[in-house]
Amino acid sequence: MLLNETAEQIRSMEIRGAGRIARAAAAALKDHAETFEGSDIRSFRHFMGEAACTLLATRPTAVSLPNAVRFVMKAMEGAGNVPEAQAAIRRAADSFLLSSKHAIEWIGEIGARHISDGDVVLTHCNSEAALACILTAHRQGKDLEVFATEVRPRNQGILTIRALNDAGVKTNYIVDSAVRSFINDVDLVVTGADAVTVNGAVVNKIGTSQIALAAHEARTTMLVAAETYKFAPRSILGERIEIEERQTDEVLDPAVAATLPHVRVRNPAFDVTPARYVDEIVTEMGAIPPTMAYIIIRDHLGWGIEEFHKNFEFNERMQE
Numbered sequence: 001m002l003l004n005e006t007a008e009q010i011r012s013m014e015i016r017g018a019g020r021i022a023r024a025a026a027a028a029l030k031d032h033a034e035t036f037e038g039s040d041i042r043s044f045r046h047f048m049g050e051a052a053c054t055l056l057a058t059r060p061t062a063v064s065l066p067n068a069v070r071f072v073m074k075a076m077e078g079a080g081n082v083p084e085a086q087a088a089i090r091r092a093a094d095s096f097l098l099s100s101k102h103a104i105e106w107i108g109e110i111g112a113r114h115i116s117d118g119d120v121v122l123t124h125c126n127s128e129a130a131l132a133c134i135l136t137a138h139r140q141g142k143d144l145e146v147f148a149t150e151v152r153p154r155n156q157g158i159l160t161i162r163a164l165n166d167a168g169v170k171t172n173y174i175v176d177s178a179v180r181s182f183i184n185d186v187d188l189v190v191t192g193a194d195a196v197t198v199n200g201a202v203v204n205k206i207g208t209s210q211i212a213l214a215a216h217e218a219r220t221t222m223l224v225a226a227e228t229y230k231f232a233p234r235s236i237l238g239e240r241i242e243i244e245e246r247q248t249d250e251v252l253d254p255a256v257a258a259t260l261p262h263v264r265v266r267n268p269a270f271d272v273t274p275a276r277y278v279d280e281i282v283t284e285m286g287a288i289p290p291t292m293a294y295i296i297i298r299d300h301l302g303w304g305i306e307e308f309h310k311n312f313e314f315n316e317r318m319q320e
């Protein structure tokens with residue numbers, strides 16, 4: 001698929017969810033590299049650098065996107081000519097796609113061990129990683145019941161209840177504001193993540209932090225299912241995750257809004273749940289306390305402070 005088409009699909013949320021966005025970006029970079037005609041390595045780097053920027057500009061919050069783009073782009077660093085660079089990009093993209101698929105499977109296995117026979121699980125938004133935990137437990141024969149939220153304003157809950165229904169999981173579909181009314185019936189909350197920062201805070205679909213707060217008050221376990229490429233290296237430098245604020249017409253009909261000149265509609269797509277409201281983050285490396293985020297960023301993703309210096313030099317070279 002053409003790179004601009006993928007970028008547009010991510011922007012319009014036809015492709016959505018942090019993991020899917022990352023995989024679409026890696027695949028788009030791979031296809032884009034093959035379309036380069038020429039033999040000048042500097043022009044190729046520039047060509048790929050522009051493509052990376054186009055993808056990065058689509059949606060600002062899911063850290064899986066810059067992590068995937070960087071992983072693929074970094075592969076061509078040592079290449080001396082265009083065919084070598086194209087092959088390196090191909091290998092890196094394929095490796096990212098495969099490891100992402102395996103990560104979800106592992107998360108499903110590990111997450112399922114947190115779910116017992118007879119449990120009631122609540123999930124929010126539509127997360128592949130969170131669903132992997134629930135569906136794996138269901139496939140293991142555990143008798144489960146799920147509460148799934150509506151997820152205003154884009155209604156990703158519909159995707160979730162469809163997946164649960166297709167798998168034959170007994171599911172309750174509730175409006176977002178009903179979470180506190182049902183939280184005492186719930187044994188475990190499982191959500192996904194768009195980003196995890198160095199202090200263990202979890203950025204996910206708007207409403208997640210209210211759910212975490214309700215779970216905390218009710219002493220209900222709060223699990224977050226997240227591949228390690230959702231951890232945010234730049235948060236080591238104190239950089240904040242940008243919370244995407246989407247168009248107001250997703251929330252209120254523009255014709256109605258036009259009659260309300262004193263009303264400003266706000267539509268943040270994500271919120272931040274502090275680490276103290278999260279019991280564990282289930283990654284493909286195992287279930288960790290959120291306070292271990294720094295270790296994942298430094299030892300697993302390989303992003304110490306020194307990496308930022310290297311990356312700075314790399315970016316300078318890309319811009320030459």
Ligand SMILES: O=C(COP(=O)(O)O)[C@H](O)[C@H](O)COP(=O)(O)O
Pocket residue numbers: 016017018019020062124125126127128129130156191192193194204205206225269
């Ligand atoms: O918040 C969302 C999706 O938001 P949007 O619909 O706005 O992209 C999901 O919970 C995370 O991305 C994790 O999903 P996954 O586990 O599939 O990566």
